[in-house]
Amino acid sequence: MATDMVWTIARVIMGVLAVGLVAAAAGAADPLPSWNDGAAKKAIVEFVARVTTEGSPDFVPAAERIAVFDNDGTLWSEQPIYFQLAFTLDRIKALAPQHPEWKEKEPFASLLKGDLKGVLSGGEPAVFEILMAAHAGMTTEEFAKIVRDWIATARHPKTGRSYTEMVYRPMLELLAYLRQCGFKTFIVSGGGIEFMRPWAEKVYGIPPEQVVGSSIKTKYELRDGRPVLVRLPEMDFYDEKAGKPSGIHSRIGRRPIMAFGNSDGDHQMLQWTAAGVGGRFMGLIHHTDAEREWAYDRASSIGRLDKALDEAQARGWTVVSMKDDWKRIFAFDATAR
Amino acid sequence: MATDMVWTIARVIMGVLAVGLVAAAAGAADPLPSWNDGAAKKAIVEFVARVTTEGSPDFVPAAERIAVFDNDGTLWSEQPIYFQLAFTLDRIKALAPQHPEWKEKEPFASLLKGDLKGVLSGGEPAVFEILMAAHAGMTTEEFAKIVRDWIATARHPKTGRSYTEMVYRPMLELLAYLRQCGFKTFIVSGGGIEFMRPWAEKVYGIPPEQVVGSSIKTKYELRDGRPVLVRLPEMDFYDEKAGKPSGIHSRIGRRPIMAFGNSDGDHQMLQWTAAGVGGRFMGLIHHTDAEREWAYDRASSIGRLDKALDEAQARGWTVVSMKDDWKRIFAFDATAR
Numbered sequence: 001m002a003t004d005m006v007w008t009i010a011r012v013i014m015g016v017l018a019v020g021l022v023a024a025a026a027g028a029a030d031p032l033p034s035w036n037d038g039a040a041k042k043a044i045v046e047f048v049a050r051v052t053t054e055g056s057p058d059f060v061p062a063a064e065r066i067a068v069f070d071n072d073g074t075l076w077s078e079q080p081i082y083f084q085l086a087f088t089l090d091r092i093k094a095l096a097p098q099h100p101e102w103k104e105k106e107p108f109a110s111l112l113k114g115d116l117k118g119v120l121s122g123g124e125p126a127v128f129e130i131l132m133a134a135h136a137g138m139t140t141e142e143f144a145k146i147v148r149d150w151i152a153t154a155r156h157p158k159t160g161r162s163y164t165e166m167v168y169r170p171m172l173e174l175l176a177y178l179r180q181c182g183f184k185t186f187i188v189s190g191g192g193i194e195f196m197r198p199w200a201e202k203v204y205g206i207p208p209e210q211v212v213g214s215s216i217k218t219k220y221e222l223r224d225g226r227p228v229l230v231r232l233p234e235m236d237f238y239d240e241k242a243g244k245p246s247g248i249h250s251r252i253g254r255r256p257i258m259a260f261g262n263s264d265g266d267h268q269m270l271q272w273t274a275a276g277v278g279g280r281f282m283g284l285i286h287h288t289d290a291e292r293e294w295a296y297d298r299a300s301s302i303g304r305l306d307k308a309l310d311e312a313q314a315r316g317w318t319v320v321s322m323k324d325d326w327k328r329i330f331a332f333d334a335t336a337r
Numbered sequence: 338m339a340t341d342m343v344w345t346i347a348r349v350i351m352g353v354l355a356v357g358l359v360a361a362a363a364g365a366a367d368p369l370p371s372w373n374d375g376a377a378k379k380a381i382v383e384f385v386a387r388v389t390t391e392g393s394p395d396f397v398p399a400a401e402r403i404a405v406f407d408n409d410g411t412l413w414s415e416q417p418i419y420f421q422l423a424f425t426l427d428r429i430k431a432l433a434p435q436h437p438e439w440k441e442k443e444p445f446a447s448l449l450k451g452d453l454k455g456v457l458s459g460g461e462p463a464v465f466e467i468l469m470a471a472h473a474g475m476t477t478e479e480f481a482k483i484v485r486d487w488i489a490t491a492r493h494p495k496t497g498r499s500y501t502e503m504v505y506r507p508m509l510e511l512l513a514y515l516r517q518c519g520f521k522t523f524i525v526s527g528g529g530i531e532f533m534r535p536w537a538e539k540v541y542g543i544p545p546e547q548v549v550g551s552s553i554k555t556k557y558e559l560r561d562g563r564p565v566l567v568r569l570p571e572m573d574f575y576d577e578k579a580g581k582p583s584g585i586h587s588r589i590g591r592r593p594i595m596a597f598g599n600s601d602g603d604h605q606m607l608q609w610t611a612a613g614v615g616g617r618f619m620g621l622i623h624h625t626d627a628e629r630e631w632a633y634d635r636a637s638s639i640g641r642l643d644k645a646l647d648e649a650q651a652r653g654w655t656v657v658s659m660k661d662d663w664k665r666i667f668a669f670d671a672t673a674r
Contacts, residue, residue: 249555
């Protein structure tokens with residue numbers, strides 16, 4: 001039998017199998033068990049059915065089923081400080097013995113005394129200097145190892161859990177459900193792309209090539225004949241606010257049909273998604289649960305959600321209330337509500 | 338049955354099916370019929386078998402089977418000028434009526450008189466000005482349409498064929514064969530990412546999210562409430578020479594196990610691929626066929642192949658001679674040799 005024909009037959013078999021499985025998944029078991037039966041869950045399931053049902057006017061071929069997710073506050077927590085900032089502070093402390101001059105030199109002196117306000121008084125340049133001291137100067141392989149070591153050992157200051165336990169179980173279910181239904185799931189985060197990739201595949205099932213984030217420049221060098229990429233203290237791309245549509249366009253090259261965010265940093269990504277032709281789904285995770293997680297929106301310095309919430313309400317985008325829509329938030333939550 | 342279990346069983350069935358098919362593909366029919374039986378073809382087939390055979394010491398899980406291909410001179414021709422330069426010249430001519438001032442203004446005046454030498458006498462700034470006049474100032478959607486219209490109508494000056502007919506049939510077979518064997522195929526080109534994406538999926542089977550290339554910056558704007566990305570006359574990323582490993586790292590985030598190029602612009606990409614742990618394949622397309630295509634290497638201004646050829650010979654990378662290794666070059670070649 002010709003190879004082409006073998007493959008054609010195989011594709012048909014796999015296609016039939018996949019369609020049957022999606023039906024089985026939808027019918028036989030709840031794909032989103034940590035979601036309460038409410039408007040948000042209903043909207044998600046109905047949207048997925050519309051775009052995956054052949055013959056439906058909103059049917060979208062699998063190759064175009066791009067779903068994008070912010071990370072901080074959308075897939076995992078971002079309080080009391082962005083987790084990448086916690087990593088940064090830990091990294092500076094770990095490096096301090098090699099930099100005795102930091103004791104006298106701002107913004108490091110304030111940071112090492114635990115005086116975050118003192119750091120912030122230096123404005124953006126001070127924050128940038130600290131970020132670069134923690135993130136640049138090493139090879140990409142060395143940095144990946146630093147991140148892996150940190151994520152394996154660091155603990156969240158409030159829960160005492162590892163940071164990767166602070167991911168939202170309902171969102172893990174949603175990611176898996178979408179992939180079962182032929183979607184390609186991407187992270188589109190203001191966080192550092194190389195801070196996320198070392199663990200995103202294991203934790204979210206999202207491979208490195210589907211992680212979009214902020215980045216610094218790298219420089220190719222031969223060291224003793226061996227090529228390395230050295231991380232430079234220079235921004236390459238800032239994947240936040242109006243940068244997110246640019247990042248999506250340059251890294252993915254297709255407009256998403258589904259986007260989830262939780263803050264005004266995701267506003268333009270949601271607008272960009274909404275402006276496409278055909279069925280679209282725009283979702284906002286609303287932090288409404290002070291007891292099980294945190295409650296914050298319009299007045300928060302971290303994850304401020306204001307203009308995007310207005311537009312969501314005006315346009316009927318889906319707003320997910322963590323308190324009402326989620327039975328469990330974290331996998332370690334003892335009881336479901 | 339629980340959804341998880343349904344999916345686990347399905348994955349096992351699909352896995353068995355896929356392994357059987359790869360074996361069938363390898364055994365039942367020649368996956369590379371346009372390649373002559375020689376050292377290059379043998380090296381490719383043996384490498385693919387090594388990395389896809391479970392239990393082999395060089396086995397690579399499917400998720401890590403990343404193969405990267407340069408475009409100009411590797412997947413399609415690049416003579417007598419890079420095809421994107423032909424696009425640029427056509428675009429400037431099409432825009433000229435809206436720019437009467439170009440008649441007197443260099444480098445446009447020389448270009449419109451067909452005096453390419455005059456253009457080049459202005460050096461890099463002149464070339465950059467022309468490139469930006471052709472590539473920037475419109476929205477990303479408008480630019481994609483301009484490219485689609487051009488690629489559908491423009492004809493190669495020597496063959497009279499459309500540019501997308503000038504792709505190498507043996508390389509199309511190789512791309513398809515690799516994908517059948519679980520590889521993810523990427524383009525990593527010095528050419529413009531938005532010049533390739535509008536047709537790369539149809540022509541090469543490579544989706545937009547697997548195209549890496551040079552890019553200019555874009556700016557997010559609301560026009561009458563509708564979001565657009567405007568292309569700015571400012572370089573974002575130059576994906577050539579030492580830029581290619583950076584591009585691979587930032588866009589793909591995994592080191593390729595297979596890389597094909599044809600010029601010194603691909604040298605660092607091949608070095609970066611070679612430096613990984615485990616089985617690797619580095620290939621160079623050597624333009625040796627003046628009759629059916631073009632013959633050029635060390636002395637060529639376009640697609641100069643010199644240092645990379647030295648390293649390939651020193652390290653035993655695979656050098657594909659178009660004249661000797663390919664039965665047909667283009668699909669339109671009347672006879673195979």
